Amino acid sequence: MNVTPSPQTNAASVSATLNAWFTENARDLPWRRDGFGAWGILVSEFMLQQTPVNRVIPRLEEWLARWPTPASLAAVPPSEAVRAWSSLGYPRRALWLHAAAVQITELHGGVVPSDLDDLLALTGIGDYTARAVATFAYGYRHPVVDTNTRRVIARAIAGAGEPSPPSRGRDLESMGKLLPQSAQEAALFNAAIMELGAVVCTSRSPHCDVCPIRNVCAWRAADYPEYTGTRKAGQKKFEGSDRQVRGLIMAELRSTHRSVTDAELDTLWPDSVQLRRALASLLADGLAMRAQGGYTLPV
């Protein structure tokens, strides 16, 4: 009696196999420690938005030692948050995390909310981060979809080499179909599929030889067809970009507690028009402010 696997049994197989694999092979990361807490998880998720794990860990531990609660961060000026962010990149995230800490303190009694809509209302929290916090900090049964999850589903389930461009509804639906019924198993699976994408089913050179779901992988079954769909637009060149100049200015502002003069800024970049443009955008973002004949981080 041969049984053709139904989508349900295939989904159950993938989630059970990945959860078993994850239980044995999960990396020992700070935010996975028992009792790490919702605030620590929230901070880690902010830092992990587009920044690799290994670069996040030291900054995260410093951050939580200094600001163990949302209220403690809310009590200092945003300049301190931006400075402690150091060179993690995308410093707007530091500003947004500080703003979220203020909101949590003023609107939620200093307790990181667990409700999806409450989380989404916080500055700097979008669909991924809201779901990650509700799931990993509070154990709710929500689908959590990040870039790793999207890639694993594209390959193992859809048989494509790469995911299509993100589509919120479709992404949540496809992850929802794989999600185990129990909230505890669901939370584990959300982390497990992300982990697989991060360490095995990687974007560039996937390690299919050690993949725990290689036997049910649709991409492998189809003999690894190349991706044919539309790609997301590539990043613009960084060298010579406004982003590079913004980065130089921010590094200068972080390096001192006194105000940085126009003359000092002019030494950072040869094109003064571009430098002014970058500076104006930082002022507009609230990452810099005028002070005492120069510029400082936002107090």
Next chain:
DNA sequence: AATGCGTGGGG
């Protein structure tokens, strides 16, 4: 919805 937003490591 397409674009802008840092930084650094790896193929």
Next chain:
DNA sequence: TCCCCAAGCAT
């Protein structure tokens, strides 16, 4: 070397 990518978000 250069190009791609990394637990996204806001506009």
